[in-house]
Amino acid sequence: MKLVFATNNKHKIEEVQHMLPASIEIVSLESIGCFEDIPETADTIEGNAIMKANYVTQKYGYDCFADDTGLEVDALNGEPGVFSAHYAGEQRNSDDNMNKLLDALSAASDRNAQFKTVIALNLNGKQHLFTGIARGEITIEKTGNQGFGYDPIFKPQGFELTFAQLSLEEKGAISHRGKATEQLINFLKTK
Known part of the structure; x- marks a missing residue:
């Protein structure tokens, strides 16, 4: 089975x-000739995942899945949330985002947070989340060089x-994306 993953x-x-x-087998956006930035203007993580999957299915005609992820920090009332990728600005720089978050939490005793991933799958004319x-x-400082995004400050x-x-295997077994992907895989095995 081939599925387009709506991400660059x-x-x-x-x-x-x-x-x-x-x-x-995952097929990239590049492989189907999609080079434009897919809009992510929803005000929820779910909304962005749905928007991206629908864009590819409607414009290119492929079954596909898309994800959106946000880091939700308790002391910041769930921020940065849906704005995680461009928390420190439109340049979408991970170091800038982490620095802004660490600054925002510098006096916080509550450093609890969660990563949330939502995958929207468009398959055979139906959508599944x-x-x-x-x-x-959230840690006090950045540690580690694996992964991407906020990984160096999330324990x-x-x-x-x-x-x-953590290695890809270790992270995949416990991560938000790993858990959502496991649900996706279990669903696809029934198809």
């Missing part, structure tokens, strides 16, 4: 393909290491 993020493609069985959540806390519950210190 090579890290996400690699991470998700690593979790999928060999029978499911899968949600994964990883609880944890998942039950671990002494940040996501950026």
